[in-house]
Amino acid sequence: MVRLLLSLLPLTVLFPAFFTVAQDIGGPGPVTQAVMERGKLVCGANAQLVGFGAVNSSGQYQGFDIDICRAVAAAVLGDANAVAFRPLVGTERQAALQGGEIDMMSRNTTWTLSRDAVWGAIFGPTTFYDGQGIGTRVGYGISTIEGLDGGSICVGQGSTTELNISDAVATRGLEITVLTFPDAFSTWQAYLDGRCDAWTSDKSALLARHATAPDPAAHVLLDITLSKEPLGPLSPQSDPQFAEIIAWTVYGLFTAEEHGITSANVDDFLDSDNPGIQRLLGQSGNASGSYLGIANGFMVEVIRQVGNYGEIFERNLGVPPFNLERGINALWTDGGLLYAPPFR
Ligand SMILES: N[C@@H](CCC(=O)N[C@@H](CS)C(=O)NCC(=O)O)C(=O)O
Numbered sequence: 001m002v003r004l005l006l007s008l009l010p011l012t013v014l015f016p017a018f019f020t021v022a023q024d025i026g027g028p029g030p031v032t033q034a035v036m037e038r039g040k041l042v043c044g045a046n047a048q049l050v051g052f053g054a055v056n057s058s059g060q061y062q063g064f065d066i067d068i069c070r071a072v073a074a075a076v077l078g079d080a081n082a083v084a085f086r087p088l089v090g091t092e093r094q095a096a097l098q099g100g101e102i103d104m105m106s107r108n109t110t111w112t113l114s115r116d117a118v119w120g121a122i123f124g125p126t127t128f129y130d131g132q133g134i135g136t137r138v139g140y141g142i143s144t145i146e147g148l149d150g151g152s153i154c155v156g157q158g159s160t161t162e163l164n165i166s167d168a169v170a171t172r173g174l175e176i177t178v179l180t181f182p183d184a185f186s187t188w189q190a191y192l193d194g195r196c197d198a199w200t201s202d203k204s205a206l207l208a209r210h211a212t213a214p215d216p217a218a219h220v221l222l223d224i225t226l227s228k229e230p231l232g233p234l235s236p237q238s239d240p241q242f243a244e245i246i247a248w249t250v251y252g253l254f255t256a257e258e259h260g261i262t263s264a265n266v267d268d269f270l271d272s273d274n275p276g277i278q279r280l281l282g283q284s285g286n287a288s289g290s291y292l293g294i295a296n297g298f299m300v301e302v303i304r305q306v307g308n309y310g311e312i313f314e315r316n317l318g319v320p321p322f323n324l325e326r327g328i329n330a331l332w333t334d335g336g337l338l339y340a341p342p343f344r
Contacts, residue, residue, distance in 0.1 A: 043072070044107055047085075064312060104235040111230045122240065131202070132201070133200065134224060138220050144224070156201065187201070252340075
């Protein structure tokens with residue numbers, strides 16, 4: 001063995017780049033393999049939340065979470081359009097993941113202990129740091145959660161939201177009737193129909209719904225955050241290698257923004273002499289995707305076809321009618337929480 005290694009030594013000296021690239025993690029896991037054979041990624045998505053995941057007027061899925069699915073398809077298959085979206089309401093998520101109906105999910109889904117353990121999920125990096133809020137009509141004159149005492153609040157079933165609002169009401173000793181609905185659309189509709197004095201969800205969802213309401217200025221968020229809601233992609237525990245691909249695709253989106261690499265200028269960076277950029281893009285013999293069993297330059301296709309994190313955020317959420325601020329979803333270098341480990 002030692003003799004064999006010694007005899008290989010001159011080769012590693014002569015061709016270090018080859019040996020770096022060849023150190024991959026082995027064959028693809030079962031989910032990656034299925035995606036590759038099918039030539040399509042099946043991504044569980046929201047079809048009802050404009051800005052994050054919704055079907056647009058031309059019948060295409062569009063939104064921040066949708067672009068995360070597309071980025072993973074570009075990473076694994078080299079084609080951001082090779083995605084079949086599977087619409088999921090909140091209560092369908094666990095079964096879709098456990099039944100193998102989807103390869104991954106990117107659908108305003110909060111990372112929690114029980115979802116890790118009971119759903120059998122591996123959560124990827126958080127793509128949107130959120131918190132639960134309460135929305136109400138300006139005309140109702142309610143400005144605090146205590147102002148809802150004796151009233152009612154609408155909430156969607158099968159969500160962290162449903163659990164958090166019960167805690168928030170109980171710990172404050174309030175008498176608020178919590179009305180639950182099977183999906184996001186019926187929850188919002190019930191509130192609009194005046195069946196509840198307020199409604200509660202992730203703040204991003206409240207803002208997105210208010211912004212696209214017939215009368216956006218008629219709705220307001222109370223100045224309260226009831227919980228932490230780290231939203232991000234997830235995949236089945238059966239394939240940790242696929243989970244690594246999702247994780248490093250998201251980290252690659254953060255890192256591309258850090259370096260100022262965009263869909264418009266990525267080609268200018270292919271011969272960059274910055275070693276960090278070479279590693280991100282898998283250029284100059286540096287290993288990148290080969291560690292994950294996918295194309296070494298996977299991030300080139302991801303950035304070229306989908307853009308960096310900042311582009312994804314701005315295109316879907318930074319524009320009217322949402323005009324969302326980056327807030328804590330800024331890069332760590334700008335005082336936010338987005339921080340990727342090194343591509344090395
Ligand atoms: N992030 C939360 C909530 C996700 C969610 O989809 N909530 C639905 C109810 S099931 C909702 O009402 N969303 C607001 C909307 O889409 O307007 C979770 O993972 O449970």
